[in-house]
Amino acid sequence: MAGVIFISIFIVYYSYNPEMLQFVQPKSSIWVVKIPEEQFDAGAMDAIVKKGYQIVTETSSWLGPSVEDPQRRFAGNNLSCSNCHLQAGAQAGSGSWVGVTDRYPQFRGRENKIGTIEDRINGCMERSMNGKMLDANDPNMMAIVSYMEWLGEGLPEERIKEYSGYPKIVLPNVAVDLGKGKDVYTRECMVCHGEGGQGIPKPNGVGYTYPPLWGSDSYNNGAGMHRVITAAEFIKSNMPFLQATWDNPKLTDEEAYNVAGYINSFERPEKASLTEDFPDKKLKPVSTPYGPWTDEFPAEQHKFGPFIPIIEFYKKEFGITKSK
Numbered sequence: 001m002a003g004v005i006f007i008s009i010f011i012v013y014y015s016y017n018p019e020m021l022q023f024v025q026p027k028s029s030i031w032v033v034k035i036p037e038e039q040f041d042a043g044a045m046d047a048i049v050k051k052g053y054q055i056v057t058e059t060s061s062w063l064g065p066s067v068e069d070p071q072r073r074f075a076g077n078n079l080s081c082s083n084c085h086l087q088a089g090a091q092a093g094s095g096s097w098v099g100v101t102d103r104y105p106q107f108r109g110r111e112n113k114i115g116t117i118e119d120r121i122n123g124c125m126e127r128s129m130n131g132k133m134l135d136a137n138d139p140n141m142m143a144i145v146s147y148m149e150w151l152g153e154g155l156p157e158e159r160i161k162e163y164s165g166y167p168k169i170v171l172p173n174v175a176v177d178l179g180k181g182k183d184v185y186t187r188e189c190m191v192c193h194g195e196g197g198q199g200i201p202k203p204n205g206v207g208y209t210y211p212p213l214w215g216s217d218s219y220n221n222g223a224g225m226h227r228v229i230t231a232a233e234f235i236k237s238n239m240p241f242l243q244a245t246w247d248n249p250k251l252t253d254e255e256a257y258n259v260a261g262y263i264n265s266f267e268r269p270e271k272a273s274l275t276e277d278f279p280d281k282k283l284k285p286v287s288t289p290y291g292p293w294t295d296e297f298p299a300e301q302h303k304f305g306p307f308i309p310i311i312e313f314y315k316k317e318f319g320i321t322k323s324k
Contacts, residue, residue, distance in 0.1 A: 031156050033098060033163075036088040045150070052147025055140055056081040057088050059129070060207040062140065074140075076130035076269070077218065078201075081144075083211040084128065084225065086238060089151055093237035093246025098163040099152040101145065109283035117145055127223035130269045166233035167246045168323060169253040176228060176304040181262025184255045188240045189213075189263075197266060210241070214266035222271030227287040229307060229324040231260035261304050264289070285324045286310040294318075 039045055040053050055062045059080040067073050082088045089097030104117040111119070118141055122133040134141040155163065185193075192210040193199055199212035212218045224230045236256035237246035244250040251259070278284040281294040289303035295317075297310050314320045 031154050031159065033090050033092075034151060034153075036090055036151070046146075048143050048146045049150045051140075052143035052145070052150075053088060055144055056085070056147060058207060063125075063129075063131070063134075064207075066206070074125055074129075074131045074134055076132070076220075077216075078207055079129060079211050079217070079219070080207050081124070081129075083208060084234070086241075089148065091238070091245075092162050093167055094234065095166065096163040097148040097151050099155040099160055100163075101149050101152060102155075102160075103164070109280065110277050112279040112283070117148070121145070124223075127271060128219045128225065130218075130220040130271070162246075166230070167237050169229075169233055169236050169256060171229065171305075171307055172254050172257055173306050173308045175301070175306050176261025177258050178262050178265055178304075180255075181258035181260070181265075184251065184259040185262050188251065189259065192241060197263070213263045214268050216269060218268050220269040220271045221290065222274050222277065226264055226268070226289060227285055227324065228257065228260045228264055228289075228304065229285070229287040231264060232256040233324070235260055257305075264303070282314070282318050282320060286314070286322055287324060 036053055036057075040050065045053060057080055059075055059082075060066070060078040063072065063074040064078050065073055065076065066078075084095060085091075085097060086094040089100075092098070100120075101117050104120065105114045107113070108115045108119070108123075110123070115123075116136070118134075118136040121141065121144060125131050125133055152163075193213050197213040197215060197218075199208045199217075200210040201207070202209050219225050225234065232253070233256075236244075236249050236251055236253060238244055239256075240250060249256075274290045275292065277290075278288075281292060284293060286307050287302065287305070289299070291299060291302075293302060295310065295313055297313070301307075301310065311322050314322050
């Protein structure tokens with residue numbers, strides 16, 4: 001009888017205070033990163049987001065050198081944005097776009113000013129895509145930004161760091177060993193990117209399934225990926241493709257470092273006016289392979305390391321802590 005009375009009282013009390021059991025109730029939703037290809041195939045994207053997805057995954061068809069209207073040829077090579085920003089920008093550790101629009105405007109040392117997300121995209125257009133800038137109000141630019149915003153919808157604060165940039169590596173305090181880098185490339189990279197770094201074109205001949213890593217149709221020498229440290233961070237977290245992730249890599253830091261140097265030892269397109277980059281030369285990343293620099297280290301060391309002595313110099317002389 002006492003038990004029945006207790007249950008009756010509990011039911012009445014709970015009807016007026018349902019939050020009393022909130023702590024044992026499962027959360028109604030847990031944030032999960034979107035899988036863009038599935039969302040696209042399911043027709044779950046707004047028209048402008050869908051267009052942005054198509055542009056970043058089929059960039060050559062929309063903005064590349066073979067686009068019918070010469071005025072719409074903004075990319076100077078046949079890469080797609082998603083060749084580097086994996087899973088159409090959804091993959092953590094690959095320069096993901098998840099939450100990226102919330103980080104802009106931000107200061108950029110390369111321009112020495114506060115830049116917008118559109119400025120950042122144009123940086124890639126001029127360097128990684130070896131092309132030219134889009135107007136901020138260009139419909140294609142607006143579609144790209146809308147797609148990036150869509151990717152980051154609802155990103156919890158505790159997951160922001162996971163999707164920001166590239167995880168750091170422990171830098172070897174030696175110069176790149178090109179011989180060891182070639183060995184890693186032959187063993188782990190050549191199957192997709194080719195012996196000559198030429199990549200594998202898509203079956204329709206427009207764009208690449210696996211992008212070229214050097215040569216005339218790759219990123220130019222002003223791109224961030226032409227810096228050994230940046231390339232090594234990307235490689236460690238993402239390569240070999242579909243085998244490595246940022247939290248379960250396959251290559252060691254040393255292997256990623258050496259193969260990054262090997263890839264960047266070959267010729268690629270040259271960007272004009274590189275001396276204008278980083279108006280405050282003290283802010284230039286230590287692995288930027290083109291001068292001028294605010295130090296006396298040789299060009300060879302800025303390109304292939306060792307980088308730790310350069311990092312220590314900037315800390316001692318200017319109080320600037322650099323990681324790349």
